[in-house]
Amino acid sequence: xIEKDLVVIGGGPAGLSACKVALDAGMxxxxxxxxxxxxxxxxxxxxxFFGSESQYARTRGIDIAKILIDELDNTDLEVFLNAxxxxxxxxxxxxxxxxxxxxxxxxxxxxxxxxxxxxxLAFENNDLPGIYGAGAVQxxxxxxxxxxxxxxxxxxxxxxxxxxxxxxxxxxxxxxxxIEAAGKIGGYQVHASKLRRLGVDIITNTTVKRAVGDGKIExxxxxxxxxxxxxxxxxxxxxxxxxxxxxxxxxxxxxLLSMAEANMTYVGExxxxxxxxxxxxxxxxxxxxxxxxxxxxxxxxxxxxxGKIAGLMAAKHAGFIHPDYEALxxxxxxxxxxxxxxxxxxxxxxxxxxxxxxxx
Amino acid sequence: MIKYVLEESGxxxxxxxxxxxxxxxxxxxxxxFNGKEMFxxxxxxxxxxxxxxxxxEFSKSVIHERPRGFYCAIGNCGSCNMTxxxxxxxxxxxxxxxxxxxxxxELSEVIIND
Ligand SMILES: Cc1cc2nc3c(=O)[nH]c(=O)nc-3n(C[C@H](O)[C@H](O)[C@H](O)COP(=O)(O)OP(=O)(O)OC[C@H]3O[C@@H](n4cnc5c(N)ncnc54)[C@H](O)[C@@H]3O)c2cc1C
Ligand code: FES
Numbered sequence: 001x002i003e004k005d006l007v008v009i010g011g012g013p014a015g016l017s018a019c020k021v022a023l024d025a026g027m028x029x030x031x032x033x034x035x036x037x038x039x040x041x042x043x044x045x046x047x048x049f050f051g052s053e054s055q056y057a058r059t060r061g062i063d064i065a066k067i068l069i070d071e072l073d074n075t076d077l078e079v080f081l082n083a084x085x086x087x088x089x090x091x092x093x094x095x096x097x098x099x100x101x102x103x104x105x106x107x108x109x110x111x112x113x114x115x116x117x118x119x120x121l122a123f124e125n126n127d128l129p130g131i132y133g134a135g136a137v138q139x140x141x142x143x144x145x146x147x148x149x150x151x152x153x154x155x156x157x158x159x160x161x162x163x164x165x166x167x168x169x170x171x172x173x174x175x176x177x178x179i180e181a182a183g184k185i186g187g188y189q190v191h192a193s194k195l196r197r198l199g200v201d202i203i204t205n206t207t208v209k210r211a212v213g214d215g216k217i218e219x220x221x222x223x224x225x226x227x228x229x230x231x232x233x234x235x236x237x238x239x240x241x242x243x244x245x246x247x248x249x250x251x252x253x254x255x256l257l258s259m260a261e262a263n264m265t266y267v268g269e270x271x272x273x274x275x276x277x278x279x280x281x282x283x284x285x286x287x288x289x290x291x292x293x294x295x296x297x298x299x300x301x302x303x304x305x306x307g308k309i310a311g312l313m314a315a316k317h318a319g320f321i322h323p324d325y326e327a328l329x330x331x332x333x334x335x336x337x338x339x340x341x342x343x344x345x346x347x348x349x350x351x352x353x354x355x356x357x358x359x360x
Numbered sequence: 361m362i363k364y365v366l367e368e369s370g371x372x373x374x375x376x377x378x379x380x381x382x383x384x385x386x387x388x389x390x391x392x393f394n395g396k397e398m399f400x401x402x403x404x405x406x407x408x409x410x411x412x413x414x415x416x417e418f419s420k421s422v423i424h425e426r427p428r429g430f431y432c433a434i435g436n437c438g439s440c441n442m443t444x445x446x447x448x449x450x451x452x453x454x455x456x457x458x459x460x461x462x463x464x465x466e467l468s469e470v471i472i473n474d
Contacts, residue, residue, distance in 0.1 A: 034435050036405075036456055046380045060380070082454070084435070100447060117436040129416035129429030136433035139453075144408035145375045145383030171375050215427050216416045253436075 004030045004078075006314055007094060007107040009085045009256065012040020013300045014292025015113035016068040017307030018314070022111075023075045025315035025322040030105065031077060032096055034084035039065030040115055041293075042300060044138040046170075047163055050188075054335055055301035062142075064300065088112075088260040092287055109287045109314040112257060113307060116250035116271065116293040121155060124210035130217035134164045134247035141171045149243030153220060154178045155208055159187035161247035165195055168245075176241055177201045179208065181225055208244070209236060217244055252294045260285055269351030270296030276355055280313040281306065289314050296355075298348050305335045373412045391461040406452035406463055407433065407440050418442065418452065419466060441466055 006022045008015045011033030022029050037043060045061020056064045080098060087095030093106045118133035120126070130149065132140075134156070137148045152173050154165045157180035165175045178195065183205055185192045192202060209223040209231070224235035251272035258264055263276045263284035275283040275290050283290050291310035292303035309332050312322055322328060340349055340359045349359045375383065387402035393410060400409025407418070407430050417427040418440045430440035433453045443464045444450040452463070 035454055117434075118432060127421065127426055127428055129418070129427055131429065131431070133432050136431060136453075139433040140408055140411060141375060142381060144404055145378070145381070145385075146404075146408045146412045147373045147375060148411070170379055172377075216429070 001093075002030070002103070002105045004028050004105060004107045005318060005320070006030075006109050006111065006311075007032065007105055008111045008113060009088075009094070010040065010113035010115055010292070010294075011035075011038040011079070011081075012113060012115050012292060012303065013042055013064070013068060014115070014294075014303040014307035014310075015040070015111065016072065017304040018111045018113060018289075018291060018311035019077055020068075020071055020075075021308045021311030021322060021328070022315050022320070023072075023077055025312070025320040025325075027315055027318065027320050029077050030080060030107075032080045032083045032085050032094070032105075034082065036082055038069055038079065038081070041135070042068075044135070044142040045163075045300075046142055046167060049300065051299060051301035052335070052338055055304055055339070057301070061300065068304075085256060088256045088285075088288070090260060090285060108318040109289065111307075111310050111314055112275075112283075112288065112290040112294055113292045113303075113310075114253040114256065114294045116252050116297055118246070119249045119251055121208065121246050121248050123208045125213070126208075126211060128211050128213050128217045129215065130213065130242060131211060131244045131246065134160050134245050137243070137245050138164055138167065141173075142167065147171060147173055148245070149241065150174065151176050151241045152243045152245055153239055153241045154245045154247060156180065156247035156249070157182075157185045157187055157192065157202065157204075158247060158249065159191060160250075161245075162187040162191035162195060164245065164247060165200060166191065166198075169195075169198055169200075175200050177203055177239055179206050179222060180204045181207045181229065183227065207231075211244060212238075217242065220244055250293065250297045252297065254294060257283060257285075257288075257290065257294075260288070262288065265355060267296065267351045267354045269347050269354070274355060279357075280317070281310040282313065282317070287314075287317070296348065296351055299339075302336060302339050302348075305332050305339065308332050309336075373414070389457050389459050391457060391459075391463055393463045394465060400457045402457075404457045405433075406442070406444065406450075406455050406457050406461070409457050410452065410463070417465075443467065 005027035006029045008031040042061040042065035048058050051057040083098040086097050209221045219240040224232040254273045281289045289310045291306035385401045398413045419428045428439040431437045435454045440453045
């Protein structure tokens, strides 16, 4: 069995940041990533990030991924790609599936940074080929340079729906409409205005009633909703399209933690089932830590800071004290307070309060 | 035996010009899908190459055999599973294309024991 001081599950911004700090503290670290490349969600984000300067705001997501990976160059980090962690056991052992084989790894500490998965939407024929998650569309066009379709309808006006619509247009796709069930746009107005200027029809108080097509999507039927989200009879409309993109939020990838019977709780503001953790980011399983979107859907900026804190604490409790421990701990906690202040941070503050973290 | 119809749009889905990104298309890679010869590029996942070749149906639902495309492209949903070089249940959205790969829709029937 492979033995390490620290195992990090997930090579996104949270996981990579945790690796860096733990390595600096002197741990032997291995990171397991199920994809063929590191970077998590960042590798498909072509837009310049919002957030704060210390978390690379105004830098494109793809470039932030490069910075995080470069920082790990010339370290002793062991990187396992195409390696899915499929089991987490209470004696600090994980099972990994790679190259059609299973193997076990034991560690003094484990950090779960598995990120999130996209939510689905219930409507008739929602499984027709051509109906994709917004993240899938981004992966296809921004990593592989392949278009999902020529005429697309987007569902959901959060920042992801707005940004991916814009990226579709940049790639040469016609965005026929953006549909939103609520009465107003969910994401930032600047993104919505940009789309409107490009002629995208943003339709609020409306949802998808059904998709229509023989073997693949050919059109959708939309229906208007009243203020209590009831369908308004007779308001159906058809929009033809060859792809439908669903962007109705993300939920934490809690499965490994749930399987190992960590204490979990459902918090709507955080996107779903999240682990209860101590202020040192330790879950109810001893020596198992969690950080990033898996502990509540937020942003890459906070995922990076949380990753660093998890790395710092996992190291400390395993007997590896980071040379700048105290300064770092203060600075990182301050950064999180800054990121979560103001009206934009209200939802996340409210969600975190329910798992015992207070930022008011 | 589950039946698949091989239907292609015949349209090229590659992005030619992009304001921010460039896509290396240096090395063409040959593979077969359900016996038919197709081409993708080095760095493509199997799923990306199939979409570029106009393939939208990746699998069928277990009970009603409804056609399914890929959905998440990051390994979460399993709707892109295919048989690759004889190995079943390969997530084609996470598997990079290799020269002369033999890609097939999953053929064996799923047996559900209640
Ligand atoms: C369109 C879009 C726009 C965004 N814009 C911004 C922005 O402007 N600013 C900002 O700060 N944030 C933004 N975000 C959010 C940001 O990308 C995420 O919050 C961030 O990536 C979360 O980091 P993470 O490390 O927790 O998870 P992820 O980035 O999701 O990484 C998790 C990693 O874990 C791997 N993994 C999962 N399960 C396993 C397993 N069992 N075994 C092995 N590996 C596994 C996954 O493959 C993945 O690589 C945006 C997101 C999207 C989709
Ligand atoms: S498309 Fe979801 S696992 Fe491949």
